[in-house]
Amino acid sequence: MTTIESQDFLLDELKKIEDWEEDQKGLWFWEKLGRLPFALLDKVTPKFVQEKVGTIIDELGNYIHTGGDYLVKEETVLKKFKHKETEKGQLSLYDVQHFPLNEMDDVANGIRTSKTKLATVQGATTGIGGIFTLSIDIPFLIGISLKVLQEIAISYGYDPNDKTERVFIVKCLQFTSSDIVGKKAILEDLSAYQTEKQNKQMASQLQGWREVIYTYRDNFGWKKLFQMIPIAGIIFGAFLNRSTVGDVAETGMMLYRKRRILERMNQKDTITN
Template sequence: MDHESVEVLKKELSQVEEWEKEQKDLWFWEKLGRLPFALLDRITPKVVQDKIGLAIDELGSYIQTGGQYLINEKQVYRQFFPQQDHERDDLKLIRDLPLSRMDEIASGIIRSSVRTATVQGATTGIGGIFTLAIDIPLLLGLSLKALQEISLCYGYDPKERSERIFIVKCLQFTSSDIVGKKAIIEDLSSFHSGERSGQVMSQLEGWREVVFTYRDNFGWKKLFQMIPIAGILFGAFINRSTLHDVAETGMMMYRKRRIMERLKLYESTQIPSS
């Protein structure tokens, strides 16, 4: 195994913890974007409301079975091992790679996902408020796909139900306020320590909050999608920023887990740092 030294791992961990501190407040426009939601909800077409309800159901299905969102992991494995077949345990091999290699592939996935989300947001912005019914499930699907691929980059299997809960918690973290972010970090600490607490496993109501806060974050998008040109610009901007925040959260949370598990390995085996 070509693992980093204890000193390097602790430095990487401190960077993740610094990022967590920076997430403790909402961006000003995100706060402002939630203000018109109560009014907008009254004028939102039924087709949009139906899509929101469908997204809630789909997230529940994803937690239980993976639903339609489970990905083809071999596409990610090829980025790590392009010259090899993929009939063996690639996930185990990835777990033993240097953290820098994991970061490299995960960063590439983020860039690709953000580009896709930007184009999608601009496209669905053309049709005004009514195309939001198309945009919501598409953005949700892109978010789940990106998080699953990032989980593979750090050696975790999204086909496991516990990992799918972790992924939904990452979604929830992205769209939560300061109080919610603090609570979710505490929830995820059981994953970071290698445990699977019954408390986290039982908090499935969290996925409902994810979708409803997603809906809130679309407040300004709903307003500006009524204006054709603004709908294109804001559709691209909102989708781009949303996907970037989701993917960045996933990368940071999975990095933290991998770092914590390697530090725990050093402690248990008493490997001298070098």
């Protein structure tokens, strides 16, 4: 099975992703403001909610090392491709790696759409109870974010069962909630991800992975304060969850798509030489 994209096409698509990366380096004033209320929020948040956040931190560490309860089934994503079977039998990740980019994009877009809808419903549901259902909503958001990134990884032919891919996934999660300095640093890390040396460096950096979850939580900021209002929290919860999962999915698509494009360009250069 061979790919059909020309070098010019790949260069054009890479430029679009690089433009998106530049846009992501900006940080709106309201995003900075949104991080401030958590000093107050920690004081008014019930102990059982804080304990739930602590549990999530442990779960995220477990995910990085073993996959934990968050690993998705590869077959679930592979079934979404039009190519149900190949000459060798059932579709594999290796087969996906050689599909045209537009087929990968179609599957990834479908994943993004379905997961944002699910997050919207969940946010509205937990918004009914205000602060008392916030302890349910936070772990749900972490879980669905990790799963959508894994499914997008598979849709571009990468295996989240590989620990280095789980490191990449957590970096993507961290990217969505970082400030302008953090986004720039993470993009520099991810741009060199293909090298073994960089993989080891990133794994080492994530020894401090607890800050990932705190940064991710702080991204909710004042928006989560509104979700604590019973009934009115339905609207805020639905909107926040939808935008959060949508941002995570977009980040995953862009960064995994970039890796696939760069790999194909390198393969073409190797063949030419």
